[in-house]
Amino acid sequence: MIRFLYRHLQGHRLLVLVAALLSFVAVASDVLSAFPFKIILDKIVNHRDPAIPFTGWLLSYFDHFGARGGLTTGEVHTDLSVLLFGGLMFLVLGLIGAVVAFVQLSIAAVVGQDLGARLRKRLFAHVEDLSLDWHVRQQVGEVVQRISGNVTDIEKLVADGLVDLLSGILTLAGILIVMLMINWQFTVLSMCIAPALFLTVLLYTRWVKRNAKEAARAAGQIARVANAAITAIVELKAFTLERWAARIFGGHVAQQRRFGLRAGRRQAEFNPLVILLITVNNVVIITLGGWIAAGHSYTLGFLTIPAASLTVGTLTVFLTYSKLLYRPMRDLSKLTVLASTAAAAAGRIQEIFDQPTEEPSRPERYTGPARVHGAIAYHDVVFGYEPNRPVLHGVDLEIRVGSSFALVGLSGSGKTTLTRLLPRFYQPWQGTVTVDGVDVREYPLGILRNNIAIVPEDAVLFEGTFRDNIALDHSDATDDQVMDAARQAHIHDTIARLPGGYHAEIREQGKNLSRGQRQRIAIARAILRDAPILILDEPTTNLDVEAEAEVLRALERLTQGRTVIVISHRLSTLGHVDEIAVLQAGRIAERGTYRQLQARDGPFARMLADQESYAPGPMSLPSSDGTGPVQFLRDET
Structure with a gap:
C-alpha cells in the first residue's frame, strides 16, 4: 500500500x-x-x-x-x-x-x-x-x-x-x-x-x-x-x-x-x-x-x-x-x-x-506513408481465443486494392475473427497479416487503425449530440463536412427534422433511435473517416425492409473506391461482390465469384439453396431515385 x-x-x-x-x-x-x-x-x-x-x-x-x-x-x-x-x-x-x-x-x-x-x-x-x-x-x-x-x-x-x-x-x-x-x-x-x-x-x-x-x-x-x-x-x-x-x-x-x-x-x-x-x-x-x-x-x-x-x-x-x-x-x-x-x-x-497494454507501436521503425492503398493478405494464419483451441487453421487469402470481398459461412466459422486480426485487435499465433505488403505489426497502431473503418452489426452510439457521434475523432470537421457525410448516409433529413438538428442529444446507446437510424449514423461516421479499408460486419442484419433499403443505399456510397470486406449471412445480397470466400471450421472451403460458387454445387450453393427455400420470392429494393433496383451487393439473377 x-x-x-x-x-x-x-x-x-x-x-x-x-x-x-x-x-x-x-x-x-x-x-x-x-x-x-x-x-x-x-x-x-x-x-x-x-x-x-x-x-x-x-x-x-x-x-x-x-x-x-x-x-x-x-x-x-x-x-x-x-x-x-x-x-x-x-x-x-x-x-x-x-x-x-x-x-x-x-x-x-x-x-x-x-x-x-x-x-x-x-x-x-x-x-x-x-x-x-x-x-x-x-x-x-x-x-x-x-x-x-x-x-x-x-x-x-x-x-x-x-x-x-x-x-x-x-x-x-x-x-x-x-x-x-x-x-x-x-x-x-x-x-x-x-x-x-x-x-x-x-x-x-x-x-x-x-x-x-x-x-x-x-x-x-x-x-x-x-x-x-x-x-x-x-x-x-x-x-x-x-x-x-x-x-x-x-x-x-x-x-x-x-x-x-x-x-x-x-x-x-x-x-x-x-x-x-x-x-x-x-x-x-x-x-x-x-x-x-x-x-x-x-x-x-x-x-x-x-x-x-x-x-x-x-x-x-x-x-x-x-x-x-x-x-x-x-x-x-x-x-x-x-x-x-x-x-x-x-x-x-x-x-x-500490471496487465500489459497492447503491443506498443513502433513509429521509429515505420517510414511508410500515413495512408495505405488497401491491399490485404493473410499468410498461413493460425489463431484462437483459448490455448490449444485454434479458430483459424492456416488461412491464406489475398484481397486486391479497391475490390470488394465477402466472407460467408456458418456461425463460428471464423469470419469475424479473421477481420479482427486486420486492425490488430488480436495477434495471430502463426503466420502474418499484411497491408500493402507490410506486416500489420510494423505499423503504429494509430496509423493502422486510422486506415480502417468498421461498420458493425449493431452500431454503438455515445451520449452526446448527433454531430459529436458522426465526427468522433474528427472533432475538427466542419459542419458542412458532417452534414455532407450524413446526406451520403441518408440520415440528414431525419436529423434535420429533430428539435435542435445536429445539436440534438442522443440518449445512452442511441435508445431514442431505431436500429436502421443508428446504422446509418455509423455509416456517416465511416464516410467522414474516409479510410481506404472498410469492414462491413453484418451491416443489414435484423433490419426491416425499409431500413435495409436505406442502409444499402448508404453503403453504396461508402464502398466506392475502397477495399471492402463484407461479412454477411444474407447470401442473396452478394451478387456484385468481386470475390467470395466460404469459411468452414476456420478454413477456406472455396473461393470465387457469386456465379462461380453458385454453379459449383459446393458449400456456398447449398447455403444459398437453404436460404432460398424459405424465401417467398425475389425482393427488389428501389434505388435512391425510386426508378430501379439498388446496384450494391445484390444479386440480379
Whole structure:
C-alpha cells in the first residue's frame, strides 16, 4: 500500500512530507497540553515553582500581578503568575494545534482529490490501452467498480485518514517518551496493559482487513450484476425475469452485508476492549499513584518506586495521558478499517495496472506513408481465443486494392475473427497479416487503425449530440463536412427534422433511435473517416425492409473506391461482390465469384439453396431515385 501511494503521489510528495512534519508539531502540542495541569497543581498543592527552560523572564513579568505574601521558603514566583503562565500555555498550545490542523486538513483534501482524479484518469487510460482479449474476459461492472469505487476508497484514506494515522502513532510514542522522562519506574508500572493493547490491535487489524477485502470483492460483484441487469432491462421485462434478477442481486448484496457485518462486529468488539484496558490502567494510576504521592513506597519485583516521588501534578499528568491513550487507540481502530479497505482497493487497481497494454507501436521503425492503398493478405494464419483451441487453421487469402470481398459461412466459422486480426485487435499465433505488403505489426497502431473503418452489426452510439457521434475523432470537421457525410448516409433529413438538428442529444446507446437510424449514423461516421479499408460486419442484419433499403443505399456510397470486406449471412445480397470466400471450421472451403460458387454445387450453393427455400420470392429494393433496383451487393439473377 505504501509503495502504491508513493508511486502515484508523484508531484505531491513534498506536500505529504509537510503534512507529516506538521504532525510532529500537532502531537507535541497535544502531549504538552497536560503540563499546565502539573504546573498549576504543583504550585498550589506542593508550592513548587515550574522549572521550564527559557520561561523565567515571562514568569517574572507575571509576578507584577500577584501578591508575594504566603510564599514559602524557596518559592520565587507568585501563585497568580504561575496561574497566568499556565493559562497562556493552554492558549498557545491550543492555537498551535488549531493552525496545524487547518493546514494538515487542507493539504489532505488537496492531495486526496488530486490523487483520486489522477488514479481515475490513469486507470481509465490504461483500461482503454489493454487488449481486446483482456476486455472480453472481464465483467464490465467489476472494471467500473475498480475505476470508481476502489479509487474512492484510496481517496478517503488519503483525505481522511493519512494524517490521523500518523498523528495517532506519534501521539502514542510521544506520550510514552514524556512519561518515561517524568518517572520511568511509574511509567513501567502504568504501562502494564501495553502488551494487551498491542495484541488486541494486531489481531483485530488482521480480522478487519480480511473481511474488508471480501466486502470489496462482493461490492464488485454487485456492480457487475447491476450493470448486466440494467443493460438487459428490455429482456428482463419481456421474460418477466425481474424477481429472478432481484434474487441474484440480493444474493450478492447479502454476501457483502455478511462480510461488512463481520468487519463491523470486530470493530464493535475492539472499542469496548480498549475502553476496558484503559480503565484498568486508570485504576492502577489512581490507587498506586495516590499511595506513592501520600508518602509510601511501592515495590513490585525488581521495580521499586520511592515514597513521595510523585506529586499531585505528576499524577494528574499520568491520568491525562491515560485518557489520551484512548483517543489514538480509538482512531487507529477506525482507521484500521479505512486502511484495510484502501489496501484491498489498491491491490485490485494494481492488478489492472500490471496487465500489459497492447503491443506498443513502433513509429521509429515505420517510414511508410500515413495512408495505405488497401491491399490485404493473410499468410498461413493460425489463431484462437483459448490455448490449444485454434479458430483459424492456416488461412491464406489475398484481397486486391479497391475490390470488394465477402466472407460467408456458418456461425463460428471464423469470419469475424479473421477481420479482427486486420486492425490488430488480436495477434495471430502463426503466420502474418499484411497491408500493402507490410506486416500489420510494423505499423503504429494509430496509423493502422486510422486506415480502417468498421461498420458493425449493431452500431454503438455515445451520449452526446448527433454531430459529436458522426465526427468522433474528427472533432475538427466542419459542419458542412458532417452534414455532407450524413446526406451520403441518408440520415440528414431525419436529423434535420429533430428539435435542435445536429445539436440534438442522443440518449445512452442511441435508445431514442431505431436500429436502421443508428446504422446509418455509423455509416456517416465511416464516410467522414474516409479510410481506404472498410469492414462491413453484418451491416443489414435484423433490419426491416425499409431500413435495409436505406442502409444499402448508404453503403453504396461508402464502398466506392475502397477495399471492402463484407461479412454477411444474407447470401442473396452478394451478387456484385468481386470475390467470395466460404469459411468452414476456420478454413477456406472455396473461393470465387457469386456465379462461380453458385454453379459449383459446393458449400456456398447449398447455403444459398437453404436460404432460398424459405424465401417467398425475389425482393427488389428501389434505388435512391425510386426508378430501379439498388446496384450494391445484390444479386440480379
